[in-house]
Amino acid sequence: MGAQQISRRIFLQGAAASVVTSRARAGAGVAYSPAAFAASAGVNTHLSSEPYASQYMTVRELLRASGIRTVRDELRRGNDLNRWRDLHDSFGIRSHLLVSPATSTVAEMLSYIEALGVERVSAIEGQNEGDSDWFKSNAASGGNWSKTVVDYQRSMFQALRTRYPSDALPIVSPTVLDWKPADMRQLIAAANFCDAVAIHSYAQHAEEPETGAGYAALSWYLHNLRDVFKPGAPVMATETGYNTMSPPAGSAISEAAAAIYLPRLLLNNFAEGVQRTFIYELMDGGADHANPEHHWGLVRHDGTPKPAFNAIATLLGAMTDQTGSVGVMKPVTVHLREAPPKTKSLEFRKGDGSTIVAVWRAEPCWDRASAAYVEVPPVEVLAVPVSGKVVLLRLA
Numbered sequence: 001m002g003a004q005q006i007s008r009r010i011f012l013q014g015a016a017a018s019v020v021t022s023r024a025r026a027g028a029g030v031a032y033s034p035a036a037f038a039a040s041a042g043v044n045t046h047l048s049s050e051p052y053a054s055q056y057m058t059v060r061e062l063l064r065a066s067g068i069r070t071v072r073d074e075l076r077r078g079n080d081l082n083r084w085r086d087l088h089d090s091f092g093i094r095s096h097l098l099v100s101p102a103t104s105t106v107a108e109m110l111s112y113i114e115a116l117g118v119e120r121v122s123a124i125e126g127q128n129e130g131d132s133d134w135f136k137s138n139a140a141s142g143g144n145w146s147k148t149v150v151d152y153q154r155s156m157f158q159a160l161r162t163r164y165p166s167d168a169l170p171i172v173s174p175t176v177l178d179w180k181p182a183d184m185r186q187l188i189a190a191a192n193f194c195d196a197v198a199i200h201s202y203a204q205h206a207e208e209p210e211t212g213a214g215y216a217a218l219s220w221y222l223h224n225l226r227d228v229f230k231p232g233a234p235v236m237a238t239e240t241g242y243n244t245m246s247p248p249a250g251s252a253i254s255e256a257a258a259a260i261y262l263p264r265l266l267l268n269n270f271a272e273g274v275q276r277t278f279i280y281e282l283m284d285g286g287a288d289h290a291n292p293e294h295h296w297g298l299v300r301h302d303g304t305p306k307p308a309f310n311a312i313a314t315l316l317g318a319m320t321d322q323t324g325s326v327g328v329m330k331p332v333t334v335h336l337r338e339a340p341p342k343t344k345s346l347e348f349r350k351g352d353g354s355t356i357v358a359v360w361r362a363e364p365c366w367d368r369a370s371a372a373y374v375e376v377p378p379v380e381v382l383a384v385p386v387s388g389k390v391v392l393l394r395l396a
Helices: 033-039 052-064 081-091 106-116 133-137 145-161 181-193 218-229 255-271 307-318
Strands: 003-005 017-023 041-042 070-074 094-099 119-123 195-201 235-240 276-279 334-339 345-351 354-361 377-388 387-395
Touching: 033 041, 033 255, 033 345, 052 081, 052 307, 081 094, 081 106, 081 276, 094 195, 106 119, 106 145, 119 345, 145 181, 181 218, 218 235, 235 255, 255 276, 255 307, 255 345, 307 354
Parallel strands: 003 387, 041 070, 041 276, 070 094, 094 119, 195 235, 235 276
Antiparallel strands: 017 354, 334 377, 345 354, 377 387
16 A cells, blocks of 8 residues: 655644544444544633633633633632523533532522523532642631531532432532542542542643653552542543743643643543543633742633643644544554554544544653753654555654
């Protein structure tokens, strides 16, 4: 078979990955629905707080352009529900809502969901990081944070299940601080009151998304957070991401490196069975270069996109499938020949029979010792079959 050179235009800009759309013959591989992958991508927002609140129209346009169709936000007294309604009715964006005894009673939560419309809600998640100093010092914690979190989760779960079945409104577990996994054991009594477990799986120490390092790898979080609470349960990464403060310090990385790592993070988590991955967050929390908490966004404080925003929008755009099918599809075979070490790939089968193949290398592009971007030389890989031909992929 002949070789075909793939144009640079099909590459995910800045993402060190290639996406190829092709016709592929049936075989032994497993292909997923592109719609399922697109649905697995989410982002954290704070629509009622700055900088989001005063820039809603900018935020609205950014969400539309991103291709992300689920936002994670907190249900609070005084929320403008019209914004969540608008995002859903205009772009099909649903809201994954955090609830807490510090921000809403169970009765208030029920009334908010009814007013918003359950069709606009993707899930309800329990207390966010109940072992944080903020919650422990809040009067709503009752002086015993873990008991309060469990009691609230039980009451919330029971109240919601009297109105909504799990397929209409999944309920997600409470979370703890990512660096305090032992605290998850204090919440085990809440395990029966959730459909999925939430983890905050940040890749610590500026590690690449596919790392196997302790306190950085997805496997570490699954073992130390999910499995001590509800072994083998469905899981959502409700917070994860990379800090891009400049100059980088600590676990921060450059914007260029984040543009490579974040699309790979979404692909890697999906491959490992994570139901939904919420990047933290859409917009930088501020513009103070010395404050690391101000630089988690896909978008800068002034609303201008970082390279990672464009890389993710390109990835999700490539997964557009008007057929809307979801789940694991019939097997196909696309072989990668002479692939370098750490090459990873996922196949997605569209409803019209065409196949999308995402290919990337799990190589670090950030030198943690020198806090510097590392250029990874491109490598050519052969993929077969694509339209009956060998395709030469140049993995940037």
